[in-house]
Amino acid sequence: xxxxxxxxxxxxxxxxxxxxxxxxxxxxxxxxxxxxxxxxxxxxxxxxxxxxxxxxxxxxxxxxxxxxxxxxxxxxxxxxxxxxxxxxxxxxxxxxxxxxxxxxxxxxxxxxxxxxxxxxxxxxxxxxxxxxxxxxxxxxxxxxxxxxxxxxxxxxxxxxxxxxxxxxxxxxxxxxxxxxxxxxxxxxxxxxxxxxxxxxxxxxxxxxxxxxxxxxxxxxxxxxxxxxxxxxxxxxxxxxxxxxxxxxxxxxxxxxxxxxxxxxxxxxxxxxxxxxxxxxxxxxxxxxxxxxxxxxxxxxxxxxxxxxxxxxxxxxxxxxxxxxxxxxxxxxxxxxxxxxxxxxxxxxxxxxxxxxxxxxxxxxxxxxxxxxxxxxxxxxxxxxxxxxxxxxxxxxxxxxxxxxxxxxxxxxxxxxxxxxxxxxxxxxxxxxxxxxxxxxxxxxxxxxxxxxxxxxx
Ligand code: NAD
Numbered sequence: 001x002x003x004x005x006x007x008x009x010x011x012x013x014x015x016x017x018x019x020x021x022x023x024x025x026x027x028x029x030x031x032x033x034x035x036x037x038x039x040x041x042x043x044x045x046x047x048x049x050x051x052x053x054x055x056x057x058x059x060x061x062x063x064x065x066x067x068x069x070x071x072x073x074x075x076x077x078x079x080x081x082x083x084x085x086x087x088x089x090x091x092x093x094x095x096x097x098x099x100x101x102x103x104x105x106x107x108x109x110x111x112x113x114x115x116x117x118x119x120x121x122x123x124x125x126x127x128x129x130x131x132x133x134x135x136x137x138x139x140x141x142x143x144x145x146x147x148x149x150x151x152x153x154x155x156x157x158x159x160x161x162x163x164x165x166x167x168x169x170x171x172x173x174x175x176x177x178x179x180x181x182x183x184x185x186x187x188x189x190x191x192x193x194x195x196x197x198x199x200x201x202x203x204x205x206x207x208x209x210x211x212x213x214x215x216x217x218x219x220x221x222x223x224x225x226x227x228x229x230x231x232x233x234x235x236x237x238x239x240x241x242x243x244x245x246x247x248x249x250x251x252x253x254x255x256x257x258x259x260x261x262x263x264x265x266x267x268x269x270x271x272x273x274x275x276x277x278x279x280x281x282x283x284x285x286x287x288x289x290x291x292x293x294x295x296x297x298x299x300x301x302x303x304x305x306x307x308x309x310x311x312x313x314x315x316x317x318x319x320x321x322x323x324x325x326x327x328x329x330x331x332x333x334x335x336x337x338x339x340x341x342x343x344x345x346x347x348x349x350x351x352x353x354x355x356x357x358x359x360x361x362x363x364x365x366x367x368x369x370x371x372x373x374x375x376x377x378x379x380x381x382x383x384x385x386x387x388x389x390x391x392x393x394x395x396x397x398x399x400x401x402x403x404x405x406x407x408x409x410x411x412x413x414x415x416x417x418x419x420x421x422x423x424x425x426x427x428x429x430x431x432x433x434x435x436x437x438x439x440x441x442x443x444x445x446x447x448x449x450x451x452x453x454x455x456x457x
Contacts, residue, residue, distance in 0.1 A: 006159050007178050010106040010133040013160040019103060019131045022081060026074055028128055031156070032121075033070045036063060039152045043117060043145070050116070050142035051284040051314075057238065062117040065396070069122055072398050072415055073129035080419050081131075088429070091455050095431035101423045103131030104205075105181030110172060110195065112186040112209075113139035113286055114241040114336075120149060123184045123207075124162070126413055130422035132182070133161050137175060139187075140168040141286055180204050182422060186243075187211075189407055196410075207411030207421050209243070210404055211334045212361040216246035216391065217351070217377060219368035220254050227367040227389070228262035231340075234365075234391035236267065236318040239283040240338035244363040244384075246391050247335055248324070250351045253344040260322060260342060264305045267318045275317060276310040285314040285337060294337040297330045304342070326354055348373070352380055360384075360406030365391045384408050 001009075018024055036043070040063065047053045047062075081101050088097045107127045111120030120138040127134045136153070138146040150164040157163070165171060176183075176198035185195045186209040199206045218227055235246050251259050270281045278284055285291040291314045298307050298319060306319035316338050324330065324341035331341060345351040355361075364383040366374050374388055384404035387394045394400055395414075403412025413421050439448050 001159060003165065003174060004178065006135065006163055006165075007106060007180075009160040010135065010163075013158075014103070014105050014133050019128075019133060019161070022078055025077060025129060025131055028157075028162075029070050029074050029125065032125060032128075033067060035152050035156050036066060036121075039148070042148050042152070046144035046148035047116065047142065049144040051286050052278045053238070053283050054280050056280075057283065058117075061238065062115055065118050066121055066125065068396075069398060069414070069418075070125060073125070073419070076416070077129055077419070080416060092429060092431065094435055095429050097427070097429050100426045100428060101130075101419075102426050104422060104424055105132060107132045107134050107182040107184065107422065108175060108180040109134055109136045110175075110183070110185045110187065111136070111138040112188075112243075113141040114238060114243065116142045116145040117149065119186045119209075123186070123413060123418070126418035127182070127184065127422045128162060130419050132422055134163070135175070135180075136162070136164045137167065137172055138164065140166065178202075182206070184413075184421070185209065192409075207403070207413065208409050209402075209411075209413075210362070210407065210409040211243045211336070212359055212404065212408040213247040213331070213334050214244060214361045214363035214365070214383070214386075215355050215381075216249050216365040217367065218249055218251040218255070218259055219348075219366070219370065219373060220252035221369050222255075222367040222389075223369070224255060224258050224262050228259060228266045230390050231365075231367075232263055232266040232318070234393075235340050236271075236282070236338050237392065239285060239316065240340075241283070241286065241336055242392065243336075244386075244392060244395065245336075246340070246363075246365055247361070248331065249340060249342040250355070251342055251344050252348075253346045256322075256342070256344040260304055260320065263320055263340075267305065267320075271318055276308050276315060277313050278315050282315075285316055288314065290337065291316065294335070294339060297335065297337075297339055299328065299330070302328075302341075306338075352377065355381055360404070360408055362404045362408035363387075363391075363394075382406065384412075 044055050044058055047058050083098045083100045085098045088095050109123045120136055124134045124136045138149050146166050150166050153164045179202040182205050183199050184207045189210045192208045192210045231246055295309050302321040302323055304320045304322040306317040308317035319339045321341045324343050360382045362384040364386040366377050366388050368374050398415035401412035401417030402414040403409050411421055
């Protein structure tokens, strides 16, 4: 079927009002969960073929989050879809006022490759939970996972309601010619700008989940061992191909060496230092383009640990760079790979200013026991979201809206925030006929003016 026909049919299906029924939505969410469960092996195999991601990581960072999100929606959408009464005020007495959550219509979800299931299906599921229809375009880079999603969704759902269209730039460009009621995009900043421009032609609202360089502050009073443990896990999970991974470290000079040693010890617990092949604890780089881009960022003079690469295997060992400055090439763009530059500072205010000179990051992490300093950093630096004394784990709490600010994104999702993203809140003033004071009608008079002023002032 041609794209324009699928969109026209989704519009018709939406206009049939079926998706507005909560029992229909709950049934569809449960159906998605059972299809995912039935096809777990297919999903594990596809992602392994694409970048050797282990079952453990695939479950922990993809499927578990999807199941949890579906459960959250099944449990809450009745409550979230209720009309909400608000007060009315004397000017409209004896009217009532309320807000009705309503779905937007036909929505387009464009996914990124690094967590291919979660970043495509989570927004798609959210949109369906809010009562929309969905056209999903996953990233083409992990071709097997894209194929797997197309298979399990297109075999089990009518394309009038939920449909996966596979493809890359050409197909996405074509999709963007059409008018949608909402576009939800996850990906890079340059492509985010293309999406925003295309959406503007139709005045389509967008959510843009983008990237950036997420700083991680390690202050002098932190627990060095646990800090190293949490940062090493977060940075090298999925081989650093995580939008909210700690991109670089800002460490107090007085603990720099101890911290570097602790990071090294931590990595060595699960990676042998001479390793050059993927093991079950580690993931491949998605493709050779990214492998080549990343290996160019490793300045051999600055390698403190790691730096081992194998192009055939698309393997880059967990790598720590030391004595890095803000001028180094690795500090110019988001790294999105297993290389961790460490910059030491002697003046925290100066470090804060260096971060503030740059685009607002998607995430920021602060490791310290000092509440005063933590609050100072939270107040002074703008970023999408983050964690204190941890990294990445904020994502597992669906009560925390997930999204960027400034160049790292527009809008947010996860849990209720996602429901809101795909919902229009329709405001209604509801008035009976039995009272009509007439004050607003001509002829105007000084007495009416006085009365109006009394109302409003
Ligand atoms: P990308 O921008 O290259 O691709 C994302 C999507 O856009 C893909 O589906 C792709 O097919 C499509 N696309 C690519 N070029 C296009 C073009 N010219 N016109 C129209 N569509 C196009 O991003 P990526 O490489 O898949 O992901 C990496 C980036 O995404 C990183 O910057 C990362 O930080 C960011 N990211 C953000 C989040 C988040 O939730 N905020 C999550 C994951 C990744």
